[in-house]
Amino acid sequence: MNLPLHPLILLLIFPGGLFLMNIGLLYEWADRKLVARYQNRVGPRWFQPLADTIKLLAKEEIIPYGVHKGLFLSLPVIALTGALTAALYIPMFGFQAPFSFEGDLIVTIYLLSMMTLCIGLAGANTLSRFTIIGATRALTQMFSYEAPFLLALFGPAIAAGTWNIGKINLYAIDNIWMIIAQPIGFIVALIGLMGKLELPPFDAPEAETEIVAGALTEYSGRGLALFHIGKNVELVVGLTLIVIFYLGGIANPLEFILKSAALLLVVTALQSLFARLRIDQTVGLWWRLGALMALLQLLAIIFGRYLGDLLR
């Protein structure tokens, strides 16, 4: 489905920009509400994330001593921009991606990593001891999940024979759901996404009982709000990516909502099931298990393709 709209509208209002942020808030609410219900709590009302964001945006932004001011102010903006830009190459809500080229998968994955890099820099920028430990942990975690996550997304790309997300989407709609053909890849990608978003049990970089709020401890007001919005956008983008790659693609908006909501349900369940992993346990898990599983999956796919070519 293609949208006959001006590129600027596509970029800023729908389906990019404003609309994406609002969907992000909606998903944050769904996430918080579901986790609360799993934990036998009541949970927030539907407008709570929006109210939080407005409150934060209206508050004073305190710039602590000893930081590089320009960096401190620009990092949240860069993080949000990265997440929003990543959405431009993805066929969000079942519409064709506003921009696409052969190889945009790689660009998207790198844009999604901008958030973690910005959080790492933001933590290292301030003098607080909690932020420095938080930054170290965030970057350590990134180095552990990034490779398996990448490998897990390469699986479907290799099966589809293209690096273009739009084309992978079309391939996924026409063919059998890739979760059936590549179950290991799906698990690795899903857990990789949770690591990327620092959701429990991979929330060591912002473990409140140890290092308060991790790398973002010194942020308040607008900067914190922008980081939050960025994370929400990344949640939507990440869920969409996995739906496109593993759950049979997105042909229309209804399919987008149903499939990503179902995936969110799984993510929230996983969030409430486990105790927080220590950072050394996270790294061990990813390199000992995640990377190995993803590699096995990749080898199986390549071998399968080779066999398919032989039989043809």
Place this chain on the structure above:
Amino acid sequence: MTEKPKEKFVVPIGPQHPALKEPGSFLFTVDGETVTDAAVRLGFVHRGIEKTCEKRNYTQDLYLLERICGICSHVHATAFVLGVEKLAGVQAPPRAEAIRVLAAELERIHSHFLWLGVAAHEAGFDTLFMYAWRDREVVMDLLEVLSGSRVHYSINVIGGVKFDVDKELSDSIMKQMDFLEERSKYYMKIVTTDDTFIGRTRGIGTLSKDRAEILGAVGPTVRASGVKRDIRVNSPYSGYKDYHVNMITDETGDLEARFIVRIKELYESYRIIRLVLEKIPSGDLTTRVKRKIPEGEVISRVEAPRGELFYYIKSNGTEMPDRVKVRTPSLCNWGTITDVAVGHKLADMPMLLAGIDPCFSCNDRMVQVHSTSKPTQLMNWDDLRNYGIEYYK
């Protein structure tokens, strides 16, 4: 190239920190993620209760001492009344002793559930935290039906207890004990089989039997290391003479063992409560005690949910005590933290802190103001009084 002297990287947990429910200061020197040194500084919530006791009569002190701890208020009152009763030479009626045991065990259940939740929260396992605190509500409600209050039950009076247990309440307690026992078994299964949780508890903060003895640890902390130390068993007091308690110990001494010991103690509490309700003696609830307590001094020990609680009471023959000294179990256990912290990861520190079930407000005995510009000075009572007079002149 000469090597620069390594700067110390100290992570402060407290006085204000999300991991701490009460103020206390813990300084952990870390090398990367590994802790190389630990220091504890307490005294942020000193309230001068011991001193205040000397200015009030015994009945008023009872209510004051209950407020030392918001979680184990009943054991504080029990320790005090047992001491005062010994001084006065009276014995509470058997039914009162049984009701004291009942309240103490209900309190232990609520305290251990609270601890289970807090410890799970420190490990980032919020689901268990919420579940444990939901089930804790059951026992809180029972205490409310028994005494009219959820936190400060005020069941004790000198010479007996205030509230009676009737048939209806007895039945409802019996019913809820079955429910809680089932839940405890479920939590036992979680803490011993959940892989991520075991990853955070097994082999973490292992306190050997010898070290536990040397450091003088008490309560479930020391029982998890295999030391048989439980006042209810070692020197039974009050109703525990009639209702035998089984000692719960574990050998490993790590955090997992402390979970296991505390949950097994819950089973034991359910058993004792059922036993008390089945064979509760009939009779009066109180005996008369004179307002003036004869001269003398006494030591009173009881087993609080956190370990041995120690009271020293000195009477001078008037309505008011001459001295009340309280030593709470948390104070004995702090040493274990600094002892085992070194070599562990920073992420384990909140778990280690929670592992002894610390209660800050009940162990603060003094306030020490640290200043970087002025030297630390100690003041006695007269100095402090003069300082105050001079200051406000």
